Amino acid sequence: MVQANELGERFLQHLEKLDRNAADEMISACLREGYDPEVLLKDVIIPSIDVIANKQQNREVVVAQIYVMAKIAENEINKVLIEMPIKPRTKGTIILGTPMGDYHGLGKKLVATFLRLADYEVMDLGLSVNHFDFVNMAIAFNAQVICVSALLLHTALGITQIRKELDARGYDHIKLVVGGALFNFNPALKDKYGADAMAPNALDAVRVIKELTGGD
Ligand code: B12
The missing domain is CATH 1.10.1240.10 (Methionine synthase domain)
Incomplete structure (x- = not known):
């Protein structure tokens, strides 16, 4: 071969x-x-x-x-x-999407795949997602983590809005994880936008989420 x-x-x-x-x-x-x-x-x-x-x-x-x-x-x-095997997903629910105005979808798709392969239930809300939708879906589906894939600087403000909305509604236990070119260029932006963690690639996304949620 x-x-x-x-x-x-x-x-x-x-x-x-x-x-x-x-x-x-x-x-x-x-x-x-x-x-x-x-x-x-x-x-x-x-x-x-x-x-x-x-x-x-x-x-x-x-x-x-x-x-x-x-x-x-x-x-x-x-x-x-x-062609990838679908296993029962038992490790909890994750909400995923790109911020409003961001139509870069390849990285998000890969992150969804690797999380699914690691037994997480991933609700992919797609591209250009309103911050209210991220939060509403996370609450409705009892998600442990919201993942945002952000490649554009001017639309990343949506991440701060998610953080504010989570805090204002008393759901600050839901973790906010970010990734995408924006954070690979400047990891310090994670703190600026109020995220709990960032990961540089899809494999590390799984590792970081396991660490945050106490999974094995
Ligand atoms: C492909 C691409 C496009 C494609 C997107 C096609 C598609 N279906 O997605 C098209 C041509 C449509 C496009 C359009 C634009 N793009 Co563009 N694009 C890119 C490019 C070259 C690659 C992005 C990509 O797909 N990479 C491959 C994937 C697999 O990598 P990734 O997204 O980084 O994902 C990995 C990790 O980051 C991580 N990850 C990703 N998401 C998440 C999420 C979480 C939670 C975690 C933990 C990890 C994680 O895991 C992934 C897999 O390992 C980047 C350059 C770059 N270096 O990234 C520019 C880039 C992102 N684009 C850019 C720009 C400016 C634009 C445009 C405005 C047009 C333009 N002038 O170029 C438009 C905007 C469209 C819009 N409103 O969204 C800029 C953004 C600059 C900035 N700071 O804002 C970049 C950085 C190019 C540049 N240097 O100028 N683009």
Whole structure:
């Protein structure tokens, strides 16, 4: 079976060429041949997205290219997710979304996946979520944690509004966990926006939430 790093290089080339069909054929073939979907996600698709994000940082690609690459990557993430085993979720409920005005969804999707794989029930409220909806849903579903994925500076204020709303309504025991490019660039923003914790990636999101909620 082909090694994950070789597959990663191939997948990255397909993304860079904006070749949706080649990316799709490659991932479909891997799944047909019995490749572990979790390995495909962690060692092939995510590292390729990281390379593209870095290129964007260095202005080697433009927004239009990023848009198409993100769409191709998202399609393949969805395809892989369908193949992942669904286990009974017993570790508690987590509310997840992006702040109002933020339409970056790839990181959120990965965080939801890794939390589900770690047996959390994740209610993904989607993109551009009002702070009242985060809080109302957390209360209604007795969630232990609200997770906010924030990539844009100008919309991250929604996180402070969630904190204020939780405190004002006497639900300050519900933990607020943040992540996304914004916090990877500047982890200190976590305190500025009143979050309890941040994590730099989806794997660490699971670790941080376990620590906060006392899970094993
Ligand atoms: C892809 C992308 C887009 C795509 C989004 C497609 C989609 N379906 O999501 C498109 C092209 C649509 C887009 C649009 C825009 N974007 Co954009 N985009 C990016 C880019 C290149 C990569 C983001 C990404 O998907 N990364 C891959 C994922 C997997 O990584 P991630 O989101 O960081 O998630 C990981 C961790 O952060 C963590 N994590 C994520 N969420 C959470 C949540 C919790 C609770 C935890 C614990 C952890 C966690 O785990 C994830 C997996 O490991 C970033 C650059 C960057 N370096 O991030 C810019 C970036 C975020 N975009 C930016 C901007 C400005 C925009 C636009 C305004 C247009 C523009 N001028 O570029 C619009 C705004 C649209 C809107 N209103 O939302 C800026 C934001 C700057 C800022 N400080 O505000 C960035 C940083 C680029 C830059 N350097 O200028 N973008």
